[in-house]
Amino acid sequence: MWDQDKKLPASLTDSARAAFRELARTGPATRPQIGQILGLSRPTMSAAIAELEELAYVDVSREVQGPLGRKALEYRVGVAAGHVISVDAGSTHIQTRVSTLDRRLLMSQTYRLASSQHLLNDYISQAVADQVQSVLVAARTDWGPLRALGIAVPARVAETPKDRERTEQDVIFNRFTPPDGIEVVLENNVNCAAVAEQLYGAAVGHSTFAYVQIGLKIGMGLMLSDRLVRGRNGAAGEIGHLAFPWAPGVRPVPGEIERYIGAEALMGRVRAKWPPKGDVPAPADADALLALAEAGNPTAVEELRRHAEDVGALVASVVSIVDPGLVVLGGGVGASPLLPPIVSHIANRLSYPVEVRRTGLGRDATVLGIERLTIEAAIPRILGQS
Amino acid sequence: MWDQDKKLPASLTDSARAAFRELARTGPATRPQIGQILGLSRPTMSAAIAELEELAYVDVSREVQGPLGRKALEYRVGVAAGHVISVDAGSTHIQTRVSTLDRRLLMSQTYRLASSQHLLNDYISQAVADQVQSVLVAARTDWGPLRALGIAVPARVAETPKDRERTEQDVIFNRFTPPDGIEVVLENNVNCAAVAEQLYGAAVGHSTFAYVQIGLKIGMGLMLSDRLVRGRNGAAGEIGHLAFPWAPGVRPVPGEIERYIGAEALMGRVRAKWPPKGDVPAPADADALLALAEAGNPTAVEELRRHAEDVGALVASVVSIVDPGLVVLGGGVGASPLLPPIVSHIANRLSYPVEVRRTGLGRDATVLGIERLTIEAAIPRILGQS
DNA sequence: CTTTGTTTGTTAAGTAGCCTAACTAATACG
DNA sequence: CGTATTAGTTAGGCTACTTAACAAACAAAG
Numbered sequence: 001m002w003d004q005d006k007k008l009p010a011s012l013t014d015s016a017r018a019a020f021r022e023l024a025r026t027g028p029a030t031r032p033q034i035g036q037i038l039g040l041s042r043p044t045m046s047a048a049i050a051e052l053e054e055l056a057y058v059d060v061s062r063e064v065q066g067p068l069g070r071k072a073l074e075y076r077v078g079v080a081a082g083h084v085i086s087v088d089a090g091s092t093h094i095q096t097r098v099s100t101l102d103r104r105l106l107m108s109q110t111y112r113l114a115s116s117q118h119l120l121n122d123y124i125s126q127a128v129a130d131q132v133q134s135v136l137v138a139a140r141t142d143w144g145p146l147r148a149l150g151i152a153v154p155a156r157v158a159e160t161p162k163d164r165e166r167t168e169q170d171v172i173f174n175r176f177t178p179p180d181g182i183e184v185v186l187e188n189n190v191n192c193a194a195v196a197e198q199l200y201g202a203a204v205g206h207s208t209f210a211y212v213q214i215g216l217k218i219g220m221g222l223m224l225s226d227r228l229v230r231g232r233n234g235a236a237g238e239i240g241h242l243a244f245p246w247a248p249g250v251r252p253v254p255g256e257i258e259r260y261i262g263a264e265a266l267m268g269r270v271r272a273k274w275p276p277k278g279d280v281p282a283p284a285d286a287d288a289l290l291a292l293a294e295a296g297n298p299t300a301v302e303e304l305r306r307h308a309e310d311v312g313a314l315v316a317s318v319v320s321i322v323d324p325g326l327v328v329l330g331g332g333v334g335a336s337p338l339l340p341p342i343v344s345h346i347a348n349r350l351s352y353p354v355e356v357r358r359t360g361l362g363r364d365a366t367v368l369g370i371e372r373l374t375i376e377a378a379i380p381r382i383l384g385q386s
Numbered sequence: 387m388w389d390q391d392k393k394l395p396a397s398l399t400d401s402a403r404a405a406f407r408e409l410a411r412t413g414p415a416t417r418p419q420i421g422q423i424l425g426l427s428r429p430t431m432s433a434a435i436a437e438l439e440e441l442a443y444v445d446v447s448r449e450v451q452g453p454l455g456r457k458a459l460e461y462r463v464g465v466a467a468g469h470v471i472s473v474d475a476g477s478t479h480i481q482t483r484v485s486t487l488d489r490r491l492l493m494s495q496t497y498r499l500a501s502s503q504h505l506l507n508d509y510i511s512q513a514v515a516d517q518v519q520s521v522l523v524a525a526r527t528d529w530g531p532l533r534a535l536g537i538a539v540p541a542r543v544a545e546t547p548k549d550r551e552r553t554e555q556d557v558i559f560n561r562f563t564p565p566d567g568i569e570v571v572l573e574n575n576v577n578c579a580a581v582a583e584q585l586y587g588a589a590v591g592h593s594t595f596a597y598v599q600i601g602l603k604i605g606m607g608l609m610l611s612d613r614l615v616r617g618r619n620g621a622a623g624e625i626g627h628l629a630f631p632w633a634p635g636v637r638p639v640p641g642e643i644e645r646y647i648g649a650e651a652l653m654g655r656v657r658a659k660w661p662p663k664g665d666v667p668a669p670a671d672a673d674a675l676l677a678l679a680e681a682g683n684p685t686a687v688e689e690l691r692r693h694a695e696d697v698g699a700l701v702a703s704v705v706s707i708v709d710p711g712l713v714v715l716g717g718g719v720g721a722s723p724l725l726p727p728i729v730s731h732i733a734n735r736l737s738y739p740v741e742v743r744r745t746g747l748g749r750d751a752t753v754l755g756i757e758r759l760t761i762e763a764a765i766p767r768i769l770g771q772s
Numbered sequence: 773c774t775t776t777g778t779t780t781g782t783t784a785a786g787t788a789g790c791c792t793a794a795c796t797a798a799t800a801c802g
Numbered sequence: 803c804g805t806a807t808t809a810g811t812t813a814g815g816c817t818a819c820t821t822a823a824c825a826a827a828c829a830a831a832g
Contacts, residue, residue: 013818032780044819046781069779070827166739208618220707224615231709232594235738241706243699243736247631248646252699254736260634313629313638320627321606321707323617350629350640352621353552399789418809427791432810455808456798 015040016048017383020057023077024101024379028061030072049075056080057382077102082144084378085135086371087151088189089128089172091117091216095367096131098143101375101382106143107135118216120155120171129176136179147382149178150185150374152192152366154217158234167234185370185377190237191228192369193330193361194221199372201360202328209326210318211359212239214311214334215286216263222322242317261310263333270303290336301338308339312346319351330359401426402434403769406443409463410487410765414447416458435461442466443768463488468530470764471521472757473537474575475514475558477503477602481753482517484529487761487768492529493521504602506541506557515562522565533768535564536571536760538578538752540603544620553620571756571763576623577614578755579716579747580607585758587746588714595712596704597745598625600697600720601672602649608708628703647696649719656689676722687724694725698732705737716745 012020018038023029029037035045052058059078065071081101088095091113098107111131117124128151139146155168164170169186178184194211197203203211203223211221220237222229229236240258259265263286270289274282280297283289292300311334315327327347329339335358344356359365398406404424409415415423421431438444445464451457467487474481477499484493497517503510514537525532541554550556555572564570580597583589589597589609597607606623608615615622626644645651649672656675660668666683669675678686697720701713713733715725721744730742745751 015818030780041820042781043783043821047818065828066779068777068829070781072780222708224610225613227611229610229708231738232711233709233738235705235709236707238709238738239706241702241737243703243706245633245636246699247633247636250631250633251695252702252736309637313632316627316638317629317703318707319621320625320629321622321704322608322615323619323621323624325618350638351627352617352619352624401789416809428810429792429812430790433789451799452808454800454806456810458809 011384012051013048015044016051019045019048020052020077020081020383021379023058023075024081024375027102028074028076030064030074032072034075053078079142079144081382082147082378084147084371084374085132085149086367086374087128087131087149088192088367088370089120089124089151089153090189090363090366091124091154093363094124094127094131095364096135097367097371098135099371099375100143101147101378103371103375106140107138109134120153120168122171122174125172125175128172132176132178146179146182147378148183148185148374150187150370150377152187152189152370154189156234156238157186157188157191157230159230163233169234183377183381185374187370187373188219188221188234188237189366189370190219191221191230192367192373193359193365194223194328194369195228195372196361196365196369197221197328197330197359198223198226200368201365202357203326203360206326208324209328210315210322210324211328211330212311212315212318212334213331214261214329214339215331218258218261218314218331220318222324224322224324239314239318242314257314261307261314266303266307266333269306270300273303274299286333290333290338293338294336304336304338305342307333308342309346311339312343313350315343315347315354315356316350319347319354323352324354326355326357328357328359330365335359397770398437399434401430402437405431405434406438406463406467406769407765409444409461410467410761413488414460414462416450416460418458420461439464465528465530467768468533468764470533470757470760471518471535472753472760473514473517473535474578474753474756475506475510475537475539476575476749476752477510477540479749480510480513480517481750482521483753483757484521485757485761486529487533487764489757489761492526493524495520506539506554508557508560511558511561514558518562518564532565532568533764534569534571534760536573536756536763538573538575538756540575542620542624543572543574543577543616545616549619555620569763569767571760573756573759574605574607574620574623575752575756576605577607577616578753578759579745579751580609580714580755581614581758582747582751582755583714583716583745584609584612586754587751588743589712589746592712594710595714596701596708596710597714597716598697598701598704598720599717600647600715600725601717604644604647604700604717606704608710610708610710625700625704628700643700647693647700652689652693652719655692656686659689660685672719676719676724679724680722690722690724691728693719694728695732697725698729699736701729701733701740701742702736705733705740709738710740712741712743714743714745716747716751721745 019034022034031045056078057080058075061074061076063071064074083100086097094111096109099105153172157169158164158167190213197211203209207226208224213219218240220239222237242257243252244257246252271282293304340356347354405420408420417431442464443466444461447460447462449457450460469486472483480497482495485491539558543555544550544553576599583597589595593612594610599605604626606625608623628643629638630643632638657668679690726742733740
C-alpha cells in the first residue's frame, strides 16, 4: 500500500474555493487583488491558486504592471472549469449563449420561431433541442467540460417534483432530453430578467427591487436582499393573478388583471377610443402605439397615460406587500420611457416611496440572467459539495 | 510588562459561540447533546463550555441521567449572559416581559391603557417609560446585565435615520428615553406576531409564510426563507395600501382597503343590513358579530362570509406576489375559525395554492415575537462582533 | 547606470481550532 | 461483581491559516 493521497482528486481548501468563486464572479484578477478582497494573506493566496492551477481550474491569463513595483500574474478560470450553455426559450426567439464560468462568450446564436407562441409547447421544446444539439456538435475541446445547462422558460417553475405536476415547466422536455449527467437549471424568464437587471442593468447596486414586465402578458421578478424570491410553488411574481376587478360589491375574476393590462386588451381599448375621422389611422400594435405616443400624438399619449395609471396601481400593490424601494419596468410596453414618471406618481400617491425606472437591458436580459444562474449552479458542483 | 492575555476578555472560539447560541435558542442541554447538534467532538465541546463557563456565560443547571451510562451535566445560559426586556406597546395594553436569553421568564406585567389608542402617541410613550422604569427598579443582581430592550410598536419601522423621518416610529421616544448604552430593538407589532407564529404558533416548521392581521386595522408580516421581510422603507406588509377599489374605470384611493376591511366599516355594513324587526339586536362590535356568527345566526354568518370573501381577495393578491404557501390569519376578526375555509377557497380560486390557518397564539404573539427579536439582537453583542 | 522605494512572490516558523484515539469515571443491568 | 454504555479528559496530530523575513522584479530618482 503506497501513499497516493496527493494524486487523488484532493478536496480543495476553503481559500481555494473562495478564490475560484471570486475569479468566476468578477473575472480575471491577480493574487494580491483576490487576497485583498477575500482578506487572505499572500502565502495563502499562492497556495490556493497552486491548488487550482494543478487541476487546471485556473490559468495565467497575462502579466499586469502596476504603477510601481514588480508585475503580477493575472489569473482567470481555466479549461478544466469548463463551460455552460444558457438558453432563453422565448415566445418569438430562442437565444443561446455558451460561456465560460467567468462569462467569456464562446458561442452565441439566435433562432427565430416561425410564429409567436403563447404557451410553452412542443414546438419550442423541439427548437431548444435543436439549438442545444448544434452547440454540442460545435463544442471545442478547449471549452473544457460542459458543467450545466440553463433554460429560461415563460412558465412558472416549481422546485419539488410534486409541485411540478401542476406546472407547464416540464413541457420543455417533451422533445428535448438534456445530455446525461449534466445539471439542468430551469428558471422563469421574468426572474432571469430580474437577475440580469441587478447585475448589469437598471438595478445595479440595489439588493432589493422588483422587476415588473408589462407586455402581452404581465409578470414580476422579485429580488429581496440579493435573493430571488420564488415562493412555495414557484408562483411568486405571478402578478397576473392579483385580485381584480375588486371594489365594494365587485368580485375579482381569476387572471383578469393579466387580460386587462396585457397588450391585446390595451390595443382593443385604444382602437375603441381612436378618433374614426382623424388623419392618423389607429395603431396596429403596441409598438405602433408607443411610437405615436412618443411622437406626441394626443390620443396615443392619453391612452398610454391611462394605461400607465393602471400599471401604477399594480406597482402600488407590489409596494404595499414587499416595499422594494425600486421598481424596474420592462417588457414590450413597460420599456417605454413615457411610463416611469406616471407609474411613479401613482404608486407613490397610493403607497410608499418607490423609484420607478425603465429597463437598462434590451431583450438580452433573460439570457444574461439565466447565464448567471446557470454559472451559480455550476460552481458548487465544480468545487465539490460546499 | 507581564502577560495578562488570559485575563483579558478573550475572544471566543467559533465553537464556543455556536454552543452559546444553541443554549440560548433551544434551552438547556448537555455537552453531548450540543456536540451532536453542532457536529463537534466531545473534547471541543468541553473546551467550548469551559470558555463560556469561565465568563459565567453558562452555568450547570442540573445533572441528567440517560437510560444507561454515566450521568451528564446539563448547562444553560448563565448570569453574565444577562437579560432582555421586551415590550408590546399595543393600542389597548402595554405588555412587558423580562427574560433570560434562553427565554426563562424573570418578570412579566401588563398595563391596561385608559382608552384604546389609534395612533402611536405621547400617552403610549409615557406608559412604556413607566413600565420599563418599573422593571429597572425591580431588577435583581442575579438577572445579570441588561443586554437589550425591544419594543413592538403599531407603526412602520424604518432602518436608516433618513427614512425614519417619514415614520411614526420615533414618537415612542417622545416621553421615553432608553437606558444609556443599551441596544434598542424596534419592530412593527405585526412583524413580531409573524415571528412568534413561526416559532411557537400556527407556522411552526414553515420557513415561508405570511401572517395577515384583520382587525381594526389590517397588516401583514412576511417571512420568506426564515427571514422577516421589512422592505426598503420598513413598509413591507403594509397591505392597507393595496390598490383598491380597482376596476376598469375605477381609480384606487390611498389606504381605502384598510378602511373597507377594517372592523369599523365592517360593522357599519352589518348594521345597515341587519333585519330591523328581528328578535336579535344588531351586534355592537366585531366580537359580538363573531359570537353571533359562531352561534349560527344567519345574518351574522352571511355578513361574515361576505367579509371573508374580501379577505380571500386580499390573500389572493399576497399569494400572487410572494406565493407564501401558508397564510396565518390573526387579529380581532381574523382569528375567527369561520374565516379560514372561505378565505382559503377564494384565494385558491383566484390565485395559487395556499393553506389558510387561524393564529395559534393569543394576544401574546406580539410580545413573544419581540422577545425573540430582542434576544437575537443581543446574542451577537454578547459574543462580540461575529 | 546605480540606488531607492515599492510591489510581488516564496520560505520558514508558528498558532488556533478543530480532530481522533485512548484513557478514566460513573452509571444501569444482569 | 463484572459488563456494556455513556460522559468526560488527556495526549497527540493535522489543517488551514497567520506573521516575519527574505528574494525577485519593477519604476523612478539621482
